[in-house]
Amino acid sequence: MNSFKRILIYALPYKGYALLNVGFNVLYALFSALAFVSFIPMLKVLFGETDAAAIKPVYSGLGNLNSFVQDWLNYEVSTRSANNPEQTLILVIVLILVLFFLKNLSNYLALFFISFFRNGLLKDLRNTLYSKILSLPIAYFTEQRKGDLMARMSADVYEIQTSFLSILVLLIREPLTIIFTLIIMFSFSVQLTLFVLLFIPVAGFIISLIGKNLKKQSSLVQQEQADMLSLIDETVNGQKVIKNFNAGTLFKKRFSETTQSFFHLSNHLMHRQNLASPISEFLGIGVIGVLLWFGGSMVLLDGALSGTSFIVYMGLAYNILTPAKGISKATYSIRKGNAAAERLLEILDTPEQIEDAPNAQELQSFDRQIEFKDILFSFGEKPVIQDLNLKIPKGAMVALVGQSGSGKTTLANLVNRFYDVDAGEITIDDIPITQLQKQSLYAHIGMVTQESILFNASVADNLRVGKADASLEEMIDAAKIANALEFIEKLPEGFETPIGEGGSKLSGGQKQRLSIARAVLKNPDILILDEATSALDTASEKLVQEALEKLMQERTSIVIAHRLSTVQKADTIVVLHEGKIVEQGTHQELIALNKRYTQLVQLQQL
Secondary structure, eight states, X not given: OHHHHHHGGGGGGGHHHHHHHHHHHHHHHHHHHHHHHTHHHHHHHHHTOOOTTOOOOOOOOGGGHHHHHHHHHHHHHHHHHHHOHHHHHHHHHHHHHHHHHHHHHHHHHHHHHHHHHHHHXXXXXXXXXXXXXXXXXXXXXXXXXHHHHHHIIIIIHHHHHHHHHHHHIIIIXXXXXXXXXXXXXXXXXXXXXXXXXXXXXXXXXXXXXXXXXXXXXXXXXXXXXXXXXXHHHHHXXXXXXXXXXXXXXXXXXXXXXXXXXXXHHHHHXXXXXXXXXXXXXXXXXXXXXXXXXXXXXXXXXXXXXXXXXXXXXXXXXXXXXXXHHHHHHHHHHHHHHHHHHHXXXXXXXXXXXXXXXXXXXOOOOOOXXXXXXXXXXXXXXXXXXXXXXXEEETTOEEEEEESTTSSHHHHHHHHTTSSOOSEEEEEETTEEGGGBOHHHHHHTEEEEESSOOOOSSBHHHHHTTTOTTOOHHHHHHHHHHTTOHHHHHHSTTGGGOBOOGGGTTSOHHHHHHHHHHHHHHHOOSEEEEESTTTTSOHHHHHHHHHHHHHHHTTSEEXXXXXXXXXXTTXXXXXXXXXXXXXXXXXXXXXXXXXXXXXXXXXXXXX
16 A cells, blocks of 8 residues: 555645545435434324324433434424324425435535545646656667556556545545444444444455455556557557558457456456355345344343334334445445556656756856767667767757768667766766756757657647747748748648648648758757658658758757768768767768778669
């Protein structure tokens, strides 16, 4: 339960609603017990058991409240029944209806206030998880599946929400209902009530045996659900490949195996969970049967209990069964909630490997240069960048070229501080980027990648990712620079046109030009272009290249390219091989060297 207790902190802002829920649950439990007691005067009137010589009781304190209420009801009913039995019966029925109304009203108000508690907890927990996901390093997402994260954000959070209601049921309403009912039952017969008390621990022990492995089973079900969501995500995103390779049968088989496993695990979990209620009810009915024999003997043989009192007593005994079943169900729900809490805490406890230094400073402006000093960086045990030294003056265009896997994109990611170097340091204006506030660093860097990363929103909403408060005039100007205004104006709703998930309603060239317009709006000092034209056809590439040249004007640009023809105008071309700089210079200087860069150029001209 430690995991579940840690989640309780998210409930603190809503503790007022929880207290109101507790208060109305107390009233519910009280009225639930009194509702059965109110049947006594009605039964006495029906069976002619009223006592004409009844004496008016005197209130003597809370300790004798139950006896006082019963004696007062007996006095009022006996006095009135002697004169007008029919009217007395109507009054008693009204009393019963009022008590049951108050009971159900209390129940509704308890649920009314708990809804704010549960949904508030749900909102804050999801917001915290989302903020955590935004703050996690890029490396985390290369190791985690989207489906698993989605399952934790949805199903697991909902399980937590449900479990919190179960806690209040387990700790407040049902136990109080049992306690109030037992107090009244003791006032009827101590012997019978002690016998009933033997049932509760026995039933609890049996139910605990059933739920022993529930937490483990629940974790397996939740993991299987995550696998299923991951597969659905892969299927939706990989439709072109699945269709082209006729892989539908393969994916159907994989999905069928996943759903079959989920089917078996869910059945096992639900069977175990559903077993508690019938077992607790059967045990309760067993006790009721014995009570009928034992209590019936007290009524028929020695007259220790009146028939009317015994009927009401049996109702009270049965009234314990419903909260007992509620407690057993709540126990299962809390076990499931604890398993869900552990999965959520795995995300919340993930260390933020890239954090601001204690005295990190804000990068106000970029004035001189970016410098890489003796950089070493590895994925696992394999070095990706090693012994790298490079200076990029402000306003320069530096191109990174080399074979795939030579470290070009990794070097750009290090500038963004998506990863921290293993050794050496990267500085901006002689300040190590580890000493800069991450948000201020990101504010000075813009990116256009090979894969246009767009969102399922309108054109305007995607552009405002670059500048949240951008006006329509600013967006139009940015679209002009990016050669994107013409196609945007032809869209059905212009800038307000939804572009689909990942920009699916746009062509590759349109998506890339929209990405460039977004970078234009941001107006960064440092621009990183990672294979920004490699996936485009010739016509689209020309338009995008023109847009990029406009974007790079008066900016410090780091350009990663496979097509060497696009970087010949670069101030410096850096040739990487196995994470090391092997050549560096202008296009003409490197051609004159007639080494690796020349070989790369000749290979592309074949």
